[in-house]
Amino acid sequence: MKVLIVDDEKHVREGIRLLANWEENNIEEIYEASNGEDAIQLIERYKPELIFSDMKMPKMDGTKLLEWIKENRPTSKTVVITGYDDYDYMRKAIHFNSFDYLLKPVDPEILNNTLKNAVEKWNEEELDRKKKLNFDQLVNKMKPAYRDRKLTHFLTSRSVNEEVFREFQFYLASEYRVAVMSLTEKTIEQFNKDRELAYFSILNIISEALNEKRAGIAFRYLANKGEIAIILWNKAEDVDRQLTEIYQKIRATFNISCPIAVGGPVSELAKLMDSYELGKEQLLSMNVLEKRETRVYIKPVLPKLEWKSLMKHNTAIKMAMQTGEIGAFTDIIQQIENEFTENGFLSWKQLLHFEKEYRIVGERWYKHFQIPLPSAWDSDSNRIDAFFEPEGSFLLEEYKAYIKREIAVFLKKVKRAASSKESSIIYEIEKYVIANFNRDVKLQELSEQFYISREYISRKFKKEFHVTITDYLTKIRVEKAKSLLANSSLKIYEIANLVGYQDDKYFRKLFKKTVGVTPNEYRDSKISG
Incomplete structure (x- = not known):
């Protein structure tokens, strides 16, 4: 299997190369392009099954490249990677059948989950294509x-x-x-x-x-x-x-x-x-x-209405999700209904597009909270069909009620998951601090990494370990320094740098305050002992 990475920033391409588990997914060839024009030449030559692409690039941007891929290489799976959290970019990615949409800086775990899912989906569709070919021969x-x-x-x-x-x-x-x-x-x-x-x-x-x-x-x-x-x-x-x-x-x-x-x-x-x-x-x-x-x-029935997109409500949906209550979604659902059914008109095409976007938004939240997707979200099923009357009109109120029930069930799952994770999240933070002991880990960084407030982290960490994060980090650094003093011939300033201190004078003073002796005295005691 072949992969193409398209981004005008070389370090981004190199980062994706390093972070992705290519061998685990049977990917043997990896190509790179810095813009859409170069990408097209490589696609025509090597026919990669999977394409990672930035959206904003010189010569030919990601939107035009996705459009070209959709028309000329529709079997390839595309994954958009961009630094722009813009619903318009996301909407374009959806329009051109992009498999997923990732934001920079790319999280290695999310990248590899997306890679695994994209490969599995391509293999599944390839099997279907082969079956269809055999079927066509039979018919x-x-x-x-x-x-x-x-x-x-x-x-x-x-x-x-x-x-x-x-x-x-x-x-x-x-x-x-x-x-x-x-x-x-x-x-x-x-x-x-x-x-x-x-x-x-x-x-x-x-x-x-x-x-x-x-x-x-x-x-x-x-x-x-x-x-x-x-x-x-x-x-x-x-x-x-x-x-x-x-x-x-x-x-x-x-x-x-x-x-x-x-x-x-x-x-x-x-x-x-x-x-x-x-x-x-x-x-x-x-x-x-x-x-x-x-x-x-017989005659055209579509009035000139503005095309509506659920993606413009991402911010409101995020705020409602943070409340954890279904009541927070009532106004959003009503506003979306008003927009999509302007003048009592809702086209079938617009309805199908809403359902597609709704699933994409929903899948992102399921993935965000690491909750398995419900079976009703099978990509091959068309849930909309269940809400049409025998005479053909769409049961909008029943569809809305179904979505509200679905959101309510999801919120309950989030609460259950949160309660079970609450006690373990602090230990995950501890692991993170230990893994990054050689640099200053700020509360804001931890907040962004684990999606909880700085105040909560500070309070919960001290309650669990009886020290502040700063004191805990100092303790880890001193223990690492003691090990290096006892088992290496590194100079004191080199050890200070390795455990996260650029100022070796400060390190000496901190070490003596914590251990009771200077770094040199500690080393001498270990040698003589």
Whole structure:
């Protein structure tokens, strides 16, 4: 496995090289680049599976690099490492499917946890890609999977395959449209979670309606999970009526809502993908709060609203988290709802984006408090589906209540974890002080390292060890100095420097005050003894 580190600061690249456990994760090749342009050349040449990248760099910054990677090397896992704790940077990293977002200076433990998780995720996805390849080879021999695969490729290829045109009896027409139908996980549940049965049953209804009028062809769109594509070649004025009939028939037969959106007309089969993309955007733009009898969208439905991001509330969420009480989240949740549902409009796309950001924020807090993620946070599950009514509208109040319960459970876990860690945290601080005895460890540093106040550390440490941290550090340094005096020929000033004192006169005075004799006298006593 190969890794690329992209940062314009050489010491940062070297630091990541030194801190990461490469061998443990089977990483054999490590490359470096100082900007996005150089990184692209290395990516094209070596095709690294994992890429660590800064955001602010000369020539080509991290945002443009992530955009290029998403389009040209989507299988690579990217981890953003930046000194800017800015929700806009974080939002861009999420938008371009970055695996994680780390802040400088990088914590070695967090870095290695992220490295381990990224490698595991890449291996998992690589296994899925290999399985998909084997599956694709199999579907060539199967029906209707063969049909779905051939038509999916026909739609995405942007070229006219005469063989497919004849095999599936496409009609010559002056214009074509592509409609997109969504099948959610809740829809699949109506068929006892049998995905194949769900697609077969729904496609059967659609095909009957289309064949009757010789109006088009429908198939499972394999390029995107949960979609059926319908290529239409009937008259424009018949599209609305025909799709409405299909929607209502499915609704009446299975008591499920499968929304349909139609892209604009195209004059050539090679441009079908343009119509599909407009239809998909239409589908994602539907107002999920709207009570609507028939969810068929012919005309654009998305008003010009500002794109909303949960990340702008990071500071407020952090403050509420510090209180440890669910009541502190009430105003935040209400404010977020007001922003996201402006004028009673919440697009499906915006809802999905909120859920994605909510999970990312939540995962960071779970990781922060070292609490295992709940099983409901499985990355493959779509929890939003559970909050849609049979007629297709989104149950916002139930979704909010669910999130509040989830946050409340998390806060209880934090309190339980805190109570068990409270007694041990001081001993962790003691270990830290001992490990860094040769430099001045300030209370502020300990506060930032262990996320507790200076006052608490000072009070709790003295209660546990009956001395201040300063006196404890002095004791450790003197003991180290005694050992060096007895077992080495180092000069007194050299020993003073090694145990954290730059002024050897001060060290001599402190040593005599603590031990009762000067450093030289102590050494002489050990030699003569």
